[in-house]
Amino acid sequence: MYRQPLRALATGLALAVLSTGGAQAQAPAYPTKPIRLLVGSPPGAPSDITARLFADRLSQRLGQSVVVENRPGAGTSLAAGVVAAAEPDGHTLGVSPDTVVTVNPLVYPKLSFDARKDLMNLSVLASFTQMLVCHPKTGVKTAAELVARAKASRMIYASGGAGVPGHLAAEMFLQNTGARMEHIAYRGPAPATTAVLAGEVDCGFLATPTVLPHVTAGKLVALAVSSAEPSALAPDVPTLAKALNDPKLDISFRLLLQAPANLPPPIAAALEQAAGAIMTAPDVRTRLQALDLRGVGSNRQAAEAQVKADTARWEPVVKQLNLSLD
Structure with missing residues (x-):
């Protein structure tokens, strides 16, 4: 009398196992080797220190080494260009100020990449001011x-x-x-x-x-x-x-965690979650405050929305300056 329910249960378990196995087969193994984290500022700069703090915590979380590489130049676009040209497998990432996306495409017309198309903004790691x-x-x-x-x-x-x-x-x-x-x-x-x-x-x-x-x-x-x-x-x-009695006057900037475009969604999700957990940790936020940085750790959707808003804010300023650099 229990044969049919047991058979149904066995069938359900088998389907669940097959389904789980299929999902695991589709999800790429990550990470499989050391991760490169490109930074467009010289060693010791606030963005460099932030990147190294993030790299240390990301290494602990993923169980793989994360190596920071400094590539200053072209308003920090040199480092971002390395990321944009890398294989989209999550093993080459970057930490860049938002100006790489919002301003540099207007200022540096001869860049070899399009920061707005060739980079994925995974998270706002932190915000900073002047x-x-x-x-x-x-x-x-x-x-x-x-x-x-x-x-x-x-x-x-x-x-x-x-x-x-x-x-x-x-x-x-x-x-x-x-x-x-x-x-x-x-x-x-x-x-x-x-x-x-x-x-x-x-x-x-x-x-x-x-x-x-x-x-x-x-x-x-x-x-x-x-x-x-x-x-x-x-x-x-x-x-x-x-x-100046102007409540709308907010001139803030952000540090973005970036990856090559077309990063597989499971890897993007893993990095989003890691950024959120790391940058909102109380001890990390305390260390960032010493650099006048505020830890954020947003998800990709929020990061992209912030970049879009900041682009709209800065484009009129840059165009009025008629600023263009080779």
């Missing part, structure tokens, strides 16, 4: 004073290069306020900071961890941070939104 600082000789102590001074007299600001976050932050600041300042692009944030310290230029939007020691020492004056939220490193420095 601090507006000026040399004490300018006499300005607030962002509003700087706007007034820049409208009345000639002023110069420095950045770490054309099209980098500090340059973009300054130009959006100027466009929003109607102020005018001349731009001098240096070869990286270190010489740009040195120029502001020496009084060769008046001001600059630069990385908070880089300039904060000079602010503390009285060698630079901090006017504002570009994000909508105060900096954890400098909570007493107002945001631009507050300093």
Whole structure:
């Protein structure tokens, strides 16, 4: 009397086993070898430190070594180009600022790849901001004073290069306020900071961890941070939104985890989950705060939506600058 139910149960189990086996056969084994993680900044930069922290945790999670490779150049596009040209098997990844996708396609017309088509944005790992600082000789102590001074007299600001976050932050600041300042692009944030310290230029939007020691020492004056939220490193420095009474003024940037386009969905899902778990861990977030970074760890859908929104925000700025680099 139990023969039919038992037979049905056996058939169901067999189908389940076959189904599971089929799914396992279709899912690619990952990872099968060390993972390369390309970074477009030199060693010691906030994005490099973030990438190395992520690489260490990803290695622990996946049970395979993750090797960080620095390929600075072309506004961090050199590293992204290596990722775009790699086999889409999850063994070559990149950590890039969002400007690689939002700005660089407009600024570098001769790139060998299309960042908007050839890269998959798996996660926003972290967000970062810039601090507006000026040399004490300018006499300005607030962002509003700087706007007034820049409208009345000639002023110069420095950045770490054309099209980098500090340059973009300054130009959006100027466009929003109607102020005018001349731009001098240096070869990286270190010489740009040195120029502001020496009084060769008046001001600059630069990385908070880089300039904060000079602010503390009285060698630079901090006017504002570009994000909508105060900096954890400098909570007493107002945001631009507050300093200029413009709640919509948020000039933030993001670090993206990227892979070649056409990455198999199971591998993409595994990396999305890993990014979310790693970047939201309390100890990781604490370590990132020391670099003035905020851990995010979004999924791919949120990352792509953020990139789309940031592209729409930055394209008018870049086009107004008529900025194009070889």
